[in-house]
Amino acid sequence: MRRKRWTWRRGRVIAAFAVLTAVLLLAHPLVPNAVGNAGSLLETFLPWTGLLVVPLLVAALVRRSALALVALLLPALAWGGCFGGRLTDKREPGGDFTIVSHNVNDENPDPAGTARALAATGARVIALEELKKSEVPKYEDALAAAYPYHSVQGTVGVWSTFPLRDTQPVAIMPWTRALRTTVDTPKGPVAVFVAHLPSVRVRLEAGFTAGGRDAAMGLLADAIAQESAARTVLVGDFNGTADDRALAPITRRMRAAQDEAGDGFGFTWPAALPLARIDQIFVAGVRPVAAWTLPATASDHRPVAATLAF
Known part of the structure; x- marks a missing residue:
């Protein structure tokens, strides 16, 4: 059986979900609260949105989609921009x-x-x-x-x-x-x-x-x-x-x-x-x-x- 080659043509749906994940991270203030306080609910668990990248990455690897892999850089970079600074240790000695x-x-x-x-x-x-x-x-x-x-x-x-x-x-x-x-x-x-x-x-x-x-x-x-x-x-x-x-x-x-x-x-x-x-x-x-x-x-x-x- 021929092994599936990497291609830019497959994985458009995966790429679309990757872009949507990045949009949710960067534009969450635009998610309205008018229906079920959806905006506040999203923001309560916003750091966990980054986990959506994992199943998308698996799907991109299975599909051997170069397009999806490149698209997944968007939510990864968006998450890092939003939350990367929180992962560093900012504690100092001293204080009153x-x-x-x-x-x-x-x-x-x-x-x-x-x-x-x-x-x-x-x-x-x-x-x-x-x-x-x-x-x-x-x-x-x-x-x-x-x-x-x-x-x-x-x-x-x-x-x-x-x-x-x-x-x-x-x-x-x-x-x-x-x-x-x-x-x-x-x-x-x-x-x-x-x-x-x-x-x-x-x-x-x-x-x-x-x-x-x-x-x-x-x-x-x-x-x-x-x-x-x-x-x-x-x-x-x-x-x-x-x-x-x-x-x-x-x-x-x-x-x-x-x-x-x-x-x-x-x-x-x-x-x-x-x-x-x-x-x-x-x-x-x-x-x-x-x-x-x-x-x-x-x-x-x-x-x-x-x-x-x-």
Whole structure:
């Protein structure tokens, strides 16, 4: 049997899908949200779009299509342009202030163990989301020795080695899922916001349902816009990635620590096999020198951490 030769004539369909993949990577803001929030759903898992190249490459090799192989350079280059920088280690030594944020899960079977794991990082501030009222004393007991200052507002809380003041809830929902406090560090005050935005779902009949999250995002962004502190840090579970256009009201004003000082994508959810970074640390007026994702605890999210320089 004659072996099939490489040719430029076969593989036009494969080449077309390669071009489409590149277009999705480069022009994802043009994908509309009008139907099922398709744009936000794509942006939530945008880094994984690059995996579409694998089956296309296999098909191109089977078909021995030179045209398809050349076309596959487009999505490869597009992915590298979009995400290649995130794969480099941008962490630096030093810094003045380390903060950890964790959605601890209100069904966490080991609150005390989770708290001890976070305290072991040596962070100066720990922010917790999805606190269950009956379990709060367990977190308080586990963190009391190392973190003498703390405040819990609704389902979010903050523990600090430095004094806290002016702590108050931030109204983003009918019940309290966000707070704002001032952390008085030896190098000056820092405004810290802790937030847990509503969950999102993917449903066959409705698509990517994110209306509640997006509305809360707008209210949170309004609170950030009114902040007068020179140094501001916003942490929490945003149920959205920094690539998602829904977070634009925040990302227009603040920078994602992971993008500036991380090593890799830092996916946080689900904890067992993370697919997206929906837990974030955003900053303004400070410089991230290191950002990373911590090992899994008994929660369904992984904790995130960042060291900041004033």
